[in-house]
Amino acid sequence: MTLIRLDGVTKTFSAGGRDAASVTAVDDVTLEIAAGEICGIIGYSGAGKSTVLRLVNALETPTTGAVEIDGVDITRLGERDLRRLRGDIGMIFQQFNLFDSRTVAGNVAYPLEIARRPKAEIRARVSELLDFVGLAEKARSYPEQLSGGQKQRVGIARALATSPRILLADEATSALDPDTTAEVLGLLKRVNDELGVTILVITHEMDVIRTLADRVVVMENGRIIEQGAVFDILSAPRHAATARFVSSIIEDVPTGDDLATLRARHPGRIVTLDVRDGAAAQADVFAAFAAHGVRFEVVHGGINDIGGRVFGHLTLAVTGDPDAVDRALTAASAVTALTEHDPEEEDSHG
Incomplete structure (x- = not known):
């Protein structure tokens, strides 16, 4: 079942100024992501992948085309319905975006407080999530007392607080060392396997795609240039840009x-x-x-x-x-x- 669908989506930004040319960040993108899938979007800087992410969580509105979540065109929703939609979408970031003034438990509780959940429910949910990400003993610690990997685990717990069906990860491992990256990717795999959450991963690291994703979408200059099962794309890339990504992790034929x-x-x-x-x-x-x-x-x-x-x-x-x-x-x-x-x-x- 398709959970996320982009149909002929284009997003153009004004460059500012009367004579400045506009910039097309996403150009006629059509994409379907199935429920329960881990889909990775990879591309170099400026490829349009982060804009796709912002279109999915309705932080941006397409210039043309439609963005659907579970069959509903979110471009037609009012602000109240959009707030409800965003409660069904969790987000994790490259730089963690934690509140320094809040404890670990306070950071995880924040989305539930915004949703005005009962205090007893919030305490129980925070405890459950900190156990899930392996940070129960850090509940009263502050972000400055945590390693990068621990901060990202807090970010994942916070993103899961409202029990979303969709998790969006924007370069979630780019600030981490290789060992910590492996731990975080393993946790995201558990989120998918054990909780059934659909995950859309934005990255410029092909090793993240190889380790985590079921399917990969390759973008260049705002367009999708190649997509398919990770095995098929890695074993037989068809586009030159895809081949460059693949060569970063796979020894090819020597020349x-x-x-x-x-x-x-x-x-x-x-x-x-x-x-x-x-x-x-x-x-x-x-x-x-x-x-x-x-x-x-x-x-x-x-x-x-x-x-x-x-x-x-x-x-x-x-x-x-x-x-x-x-x-x-x-x-x-x-x-x-x-x-x-x-x-x-x-x-x-x-």
Whole structure:
């Protein structure tokens, strides 16, 4: 079931001044996010991803097009109905946005106080959420006494206070170190798995997408240039911008200087084989080499596991009798895609 839907949405901002050109931040975007899904939107600065987030929680109104939550066009809602809608949407931020003058418990309680919930209900809900995020012992602490990861966990607890169906995360891990990022992403995964909350993640970090999301949307210059299941996009990106993001976390086929360095360090013939879920196992390829009496060494690449499905590239240096190597490569190419790198390939790069 579609929970969030953008239909032909464009958002244009006035640049100010009589003669200044307007700026189109989001350009004809159509997007559907299913209930219970974790969807990541990735793009470089200025891609329009944060504007999409503000359109979803009605902090911005589209210039054209419709934004629907659970089938209701929120662009047509009055202020009272919009306040009710925002109670069903939690928000977590890059810089935490906690009140320094409030304790941890006070920060989590704030949305419930605004909603005028009974004090006993607020106390019970705050206690429940602090247990959930692992900060029960920090209830009376102040933000300045917390680490960055603890502050973000408080932010997540606060975002969950009103039991929203949707959680929006705007660069929620960008200010955190790698270990703390992993902890926060694990907590967001629990929010989705255990509470069934639909999560929309805005990020410029492909590793966040790989770790957390079910589906990824890639934006550039206000438009969606590619979208699909995370495994499909990471294993076979079609757009150049997507490929740049993917290359930041995945070892690809070596070219240019990288290939020249491998050839200088390793004797033999340099070949790259594709490893993909559902295709021949690595063992089949290695068995083909062994059967022909040739030696091989993995010199580049790696295998990636996305939701239990694997893909990647392994680059090998293969040595042995030239005729035996020929036969081994022919046998290996019969069970998987295999590319031999011509020595002239790196020469053409320098």
